[in-house]
Amino acid sequence: MKILTKSYLETINFGTQLAHYLQAGDLILLDGDLGAGKTTLTQGVARGLGIKRPVKSPTFTLIREYQQGKYPLYHMDMYRLENSSAEELGLQEYFNGDGIVIIEWSQFIKDQLPDHYLRIQIVRLDDQKRQLQLQANGQHYQELLTKFD
Template sequence: MTQIIKLNTPDQTMKLGQKLAQLLQPQDLILLDGDLGAGKTTFTKGLASGLGITRPVKSPTFTIVREYQTGRLPLYHMDVYRLEDGGGEELGLEEYINGDGVVVIEWSEFVAAELPDEFLRIKFERNDENGDNSRVATLTAQGSHYEKLLAELGEV
Protein backbone atom coordinates (compact mmCIF):
# COMPACT_ATOMS: atom_id res chain seq x y z
CA MET A 1 0.00 0.00 0.00
CA THR A 2 1.36 3.39 -1.01
CA GLN A 3 0.22 6.93 -0.38
CA ILE A 4 1.67 10.05 -2.04
CA ILE A 5 1.49 13.37 -0.20
CA LYS A 6 2.48 16.77 -1.57
CA LEU A 7 4.12 19.03 1.00
CA ASN A 8 4.57 22.70 0.17
CA THR A 9 6.24 23.97 3.36
CA PRO A 10 8.47 22.66 6.15
CA ASP A 11 5.48 23.22 8.45
CA GLN A 12 3.40 20.76 6.40
CA THR A 13 6.25 18.24 6.63
CA MET A 14 6.29 18.64 10.42
CA LYS A 15 2.49 18.29 10.58
CA LEU A 16 2.71 14.99 8.70
CA GLY A 17 5.11 13.76 11.40
CA GLN A 18 2.85 15.05 14.19
CA LYS A 19 -0.20 13.30 12.72
CA LEU A 20 1.63 10.02 12.23
CA ALA A 21 2.99 10.16 15.80
CA GLN A 22 -0.55 9.93 17.18
CA LEU A 23 -0.89 6.46 15.61
CA LEU A 24 2.44 4.95 16.61
CA GLN A 25 3.12 2.28 19.18
CA PRO A 26 6.25 0.61 20.62
CA GLN A 27 8.41 -1.22 18.07
CA ASP A 28 7.12 0.78 15.11
CA LEU A 29 9.83 1.24 12.50
CA ILE A 30 9.90 4.18 10.09
CA LEU A 31 12.49 4.34 7.32
CA LEU A 32 13.24 7.74 5.82
CA ASP A 33 14.82 8.03 2.40
CA GLY A 34 15.71 11.06 0.32
CA ASP A 35 18.60 13.28 -0.63
CA LEU A 36 20.28 15.69 1.76
CA GLY A 37 17.88 18.49 2.62
CA ALA A 38 14.83 16.55 1.41
CA GLY A 39 12.96 16.84 4.73
CA LYS A 40 13.88 13.74 6.73
CA THR A 41 14.94 15.59 9.89
CA THR A 42 12.12 18.14 9.57
CA PHE A 43 9.65 15.24 9.47
CA THR A 44 11.32 13.68 12.52
CA LYS A 45 11.01 16.97 14.43
CA GLY A 46 7.26 16.82 13.79
CA LEU A 47 7.12 13.18 14.81
CA ALA A 48 8.92 13.98 18.07
CA SER A 49 6.58 16.88 18.73
CA GLY A 50 3.59 14.61 18.14
CA LEU A 51 5.02 12.16 20.68
CA GLY A 52 5.26 14.96 23.24
CA ILE A 53 9.05 15.26 23.10
CA THR A 54 10.07 18.84 23.89
CA ARG A 55 13.85 18.51 23.53
CA PRO A 56 15.21 19.97 20.29
CA VAL A 57 15.61 17.29 17.63
CA LYS A 58 18.86 17.40 15.70
CA SER A 59 20.14 15.27 12.87
CA PRO A 60 22.10 12.33 14.29
CA THR A 61 24.59 12.40 11.40
CA PHE A 62 27.68 12.42 13.61
CA THR A 63 26.34 10.55 16.63
CA ILE A 64 24.48 7.97 14.50
CA VAL A 65 21.75 7.58 17.17
CA ARG A 66 19.90 10.19 19.22
CA GLU A 67 17.58 8.96 21.95
CA TYR A 68 14.59 10.95 23.21
CA GLN A 69 12.96 9.41 26.29
CA THR A 70 10.56 12.11 27.49
CA GLY A 71 7.51 11.65 25.25
CA ARG A 72 4.54 9.31 25.14
CA LEU A 73 6.95 6.78 23.63
CA PRO A 74 10.74 6.85 23.42
CA LEU A 75 12.08 7.91 20.02
CA TYR A 76 15.28 6.46 18.60
CA HIS A 77 16.40 8.61 15.67
CA MET A 78 19.20 7.10 13.59
CA ASP A 79 21.20 8.36 10.65
CA VAL A 80 23.10 5.35 9.34
CA TYR A 81 24.69 7.09 6.36
CA ARG A 82 28.14 6.61 7.87
CA LEU A 83 27.48 2.86 8.19
CA GLU A 84 27.74 2.61 4.40
CA ASP A 85 29.88 -0.51 4.76
CA GLY A 86 27.40 -2.18 7.13
CA GLY A 87 27.43 -2.13 10.89
CA GLY A 88 23.79 -2.15 11.93
CA GLU A 89 24.53 -5.20 14.00
CA GLU A 90 27.32 -3.40 15.90
CA LEU A 91 24.92 -0.48 16.45
CA GLY A 92 22.53 -2.80 18.30
CA LEU A 93 19.82 -2.13 15.73
CA GLU A 94 17.85 -5.24 16.63
CA GLU A 95 17.63 -4.20 20.28
CA TYR A 96 16.27 -0.79 19.32
CA ILE A 97 13.73 -2.27 16.90
CA ASN A 98 12.52 -4.83 19.45
CA GLY A 99 12.56 -2.28 22.28
CA ASP A 100 10.10 0.04 23.94
CA GLY A 101 10.00 2.91 21.47
CA VAL A 102 9.64 4.12 17.91
CA VAL A 103 12.66 3.76 15.63
CA VAL A 104 13.28 6.22 12.79
CA ILE A 105 16.14 5.35 10.43
CA GLU A 106 17.50 7.77 7.84
CA TRP A 107 19.46 6.25 4.92
CA SER A 108 18.08 2.79 5.69
CA GLU A 109 19.59 1.24 2.56
CA PHE A 110 22.90 1.04 4.44
CA VAL A 111 21.43 -1.38 7.00
CA ALA A 112 18.91 -3.12 4.72
CA ALA A 113 20.25 -6.59 5.57
CA GLU A 114 19.48 -6.05 9.27
CA LEU A 115 15.93 -4.73 8.85
CA PRO A 116 12.78 -6.75 9.55
CA ASP A 117 10.29 -7.48 6.78
CA GLU A 118 7.66 -5.01 8.05
CA PHE A 119 8.05 -1.23 8.26
CA LEU A 120 6.79 2.10 6.97
CA ARG A 121 9.08 3.69 4.39
CA ILE A 122 8.77 7.39 3.60
CA LYS A 123 10.69 8.72 0.62
CA PHE A 124 11.04 12.49 0.43
CA GLU A 125 11.75 14.06 -2.94
CA ARG A 126 12.33 17.70 -3.74
CA ASN A 127 9.80 19.23 -6.10
CA ASP A 128 11.83 22.36 -6.95
CA GLU A 129 9.61 23.36 -9.86
CA ASN A 130 6.94 24.22 -7.27
CA GLY A 131 9.30 26.20 -5.02
CA ASP A 132 12.30 25.66 -2.76
CA ASN A 133 10.28 24.04 0.04
CA SER A 134 8.03 21.84 -2.07
CA ARG A 135 8.37 18.09 -1.46
CA VAL A 136 6.61 14.89 -2.40
CA ALA A 137 6.45 12.22 0.30
CA THR A 138 5.79 8.65 -0.83
CA LEU A 139 4.66 6.49 2.09
CA THR A 140 4.91 2.74 1.51
CA ALA A 141 3.60 0.23 4.03
CA GLN A 142 5.28 -3.17 4.27
CA GLY A 143 3.11 -5.55 6.27
CA SER A 144 -0.47 -5.51 7.56
CA HIS A 145 0.28 -3.43 10.68
CA TYR A 146 1.74 -0.62 8.58
CA GLU A 147 -1.01 -0.89 5.96
CA LYS A 148 -3.53 -0.33 8.76
CA LEU A 149 -1.47 2.58 10.09
CA LEU A 150 -1.34 4.18 6.64
CA ALA A 151 -5.09 3.74 6.22
CA GLU A 152 -5.67 5.40 9.62
CA LEU A 153 -3.37 8.26 8.65
CA GLY A 154 -5.73 9.02 5.76
CA GLU A 155 -5.52 12.36 4.05
CA VAL A 156 -3.06 14.83 5.47
Protein backbone atom coordinates in the same frame (compact mmCIF):
# COMPACT_ATOMS: atom_id res chain seq x y z
CA MET B 1 0.40 6.49 -1.18
CA LYS B 2 1.71 9.96 -1.98
CA ILE B 3 1.33 13.09 0.11
CA LEU B 4 2.41 16.57 -0.95
CA THR B 5 3.61 19.05 1.65
CA LYS B 6 3.96 22.64 0.50
CA SER B 7 6.13 24.02 3.31
CA TYR B 8 8.48 23.18 6.16
CA LEU B 9 5.53 23.58 8.56
CA GLU B 10 3.34 21.17 6.57
CA THR B 11 6.12 18.56 6.72
CA ILE B 12 6.36 19.06 10.50
CA ASN B 13 2.57 18.80 10.78
CA PHE B 14 2.50 15.55 8.80
CA GLY B 15 5.07 14.08 11.19
CA THR B 16 3.00 15.27 14.17
CA GLN B 17 -0.12 13.66 12.72
CA LEU B 18 1.76 10.42 11.99
CA ALA B 19 2.96 10.26 15.60
CA HIS B 20 -0.63 10.04 16.84
CA TYR B 21 -1.00 6.66 15.11
CA LEU B 22 2.34 5.16 16.12
CA GLN B 23 2.83 2.62 18.88
CA ALA B 24 5.72 1.06 20.73
CA GLY B 25 7.89 -1.03 18.43
CA ASP B 26 7.07 0.88 15.24
CA LEU B 27 9.79 1.34 12.64
CA ILE B 28 9.83 4.23 10.18
CA LEU B 29 12.42 4.34 7.38
CA LEU B 30 13.09 7.78 5.91
CA ASP B 31 14.88 7.92 2.59
CA GLY B 32 15.71 10.89 0.41
CA ASP B 33 18.58 13.07 -0.73
CA LEU B 34 20.51 15.39 1.56
CA GLY B 35 18.25 18.26 2.54
CA ALA B 36 15.07 16.45 1.53
CA GLY B 37 13.44 16.85 4.95
CA LYS B 38 14.11 13.60 6.81
CA THR B 39 15.05 15.30 10.06
CA THR B 40 12.23 17.83 9.64
CA LEU B 41 9.72 14.98 9.44
CA THR B 42 11.32 13.41 12.51
CA GLN B 43 10.95 16.71 14.37
CA GLY B 44 7.23 16.54 13.67
CA VAL B 45 7.00 12.98 14.98
CA ALA B 46 8.86 14.06 18.12
CA ARG B 47 6.43 16.94 18.59
CA GLY B 48 3.49 14.55 18.21
CA LEU B 49 5.00 12.26 20.85
CA GLY B 50 5.30 15.19 23.26
CA ILE B 51 9.09 15.45 23.11
CA LYS B 52 10.15 18.97 24.02
CA ARG B 53 13.91 18.61 23.49
CA PRO B 54 15.23 19.91 20.14
CA VAL B 55 15.61 17.10 17.58
CA LYS B 56 18.84 17.27 15.62
CA SER B 57 20.24 15.12 12.84
CA PRO B 58 22.14 12.13 14.25
CA THR B 59 24.62 12.09 11.35
CA PHE B 60 27.72 12.15 13.54
CA THR B 61 26.36 10.31 16.58
CA LEU B 62 24.47 7.69 14.51
CA ILE B 63 21.74 7.37 17.18
CA ARG B 64 19.97 10.02 19.24
CA GLU B 65 17.60 8.92 21.99
CA TYR B 66 14.68 10.97 23.27
CA GLN B 67 13.09 9.39 26.33
CA GLN B 68 10.62 11.97 27.58
CA GLY B 69 7.67 11.53 25.18
CA LYS B 70 4.64 9.25 25.03
CA TYR B 71 7.09 6.64 23.73
CA PRO B 72 10.86 6.80 23.56
CA LEU B 73 12.08 7.95 20.14
CA TYR B 74 15.24 6.49 18.65
CA HIS B 75 16.41 8.60 15.71
CA MET B 76 19.14 6.95 13.65
CA ASP B 77 21.20 8.04 10.67
CA MET B 78 23.00 5.28 8.79
CA TYR B 79 24.63 7.52 6.16
CA ARG B 80 28.13 7.08 7.59
CA LEU B 81 27.73 3.28 7.42
CA GLU B 82 27.73 3.21 3.62
CA ASN B 83 31.10 1.47 3.64
CA SER B 84 31.02 -0.22 7.05
CA SER B 85 28.82 -2.38 9.25
CA ALA B 86 26.07 -1.63 11.76
CA GLU B 87 26.32 -4.97 13.51
CA GLU B 88 27.85 -3.48 16.67
CA LEU B 89 25.04 -0.95 17.15
CA GLY B 90 22.62 -3.48 18.67
CA LEU B 91 19.83 -2.51 16.29
CA GLN B 92 17.71 -5.56 17.16
CA GLU B 93 17.35 -4.27 20.72
CA TYR B 94 15.87 -1.05 19.36
CA PHE B 95 13.63 -2.88 16.87
CA ASN B 96 12.26 -5.12 19.63
CA GLY B 97 12.07 -2.35 22.22
CA ASP B 98 9.44 -0.09 23.69
CA GLY B 99 9.97 2.94 21.49
CA ILE B 100 9.55 4.34 18.01
CA VAL B 101 12.56 3.88 15.72
CA ILE B 102 13.15 6.27 12.83
CA ILE B 103 16.04 5.46 10.50
CA GLU B 104 17.45 7.82 7.90
CA TRP B 105 19.45 6.28 5.02
CA SER B 106 18.13 2.79 5.76
CA GLN B 107 19.47 1.39 2.49
CA PHE B 108 22.89 1.09 4.16
CA ILE B 109 21.57 -1.47 6.66
CA LYS B 110 18.91 -3.19 4.56
CA ASP B 111 20.16 -6.68 5.49
CA GLN B 112 19.53 -5.93 9.18
CA LEU B 113 16.02 -4.52 8.87
CA PRO B 114 12.94 -6.41 10.10
CA ASP B 115 10.33 -7.45 7.54
CA HIS B 116 7.70 -4.96 8.73
CA TYR B 117 8.07 -1.18 8.59
CA LEU B 118 6.76 2.01 7.07
CA ARG B 119 9.08 3.49 4.43
CA ILE B 120 8.73 7.17 3.55
CA GLN B 121 10.65 8.34 0.50
CA ILE B 122 10.94 12.13 0.57
CA VAL B 123 11.41 13.87 -2.76
CA ARG B 124 12.37 17.52 -2.75
CA LEU B 125 10.33 19.29 -5.44
CA ASP B 126 11.60 22.81 -4.69
CA ASP B 127 12.71 24.87 -1.68
CA GLN B 128 9.40 24.29 0.11
CA LYS B 129 7.49 21.44 -1.51
CA ARG B 130 8.09 17.79 -0.67
CA GLN B 131 6.47 14.67 -2.04
CA LEU B 132 6.18 11.94 0.59
CA GLN B 133 5.82 8.44 -0.85
CA LEU B 134 4.59 6.08 1.85
CA GLN B 135 5.05 2.32 1.48
CA ALA B 136 3.70 -0.06 4.12
CA ASN B 137 5.41 -3.41 4.69
CA GLY B 138 3.19 -5.46 6.97
CA GLN B 139 -0.47 -5.46 8.00
CA HIS B 140 -0.02 -3.03 10.89
CA TYR B 141 1.52 -0.39 8.61
CA GLN B 142 -1.09 -0.97 5.90
CA GLU B 143 -3.76 -0.23 8.49
CA LEU B 144 -1.85 2.85 9.61
CA LEU B 145 -1.90 4.23 6.07
CA THR B 146 -5.69 4.04 5.96
CA LYS B 147 -5.71 6.87 8.53
CA PHE B 148 -4.40 9.19 5.79
CA ASP B 149 -6.97 8.38 3.09
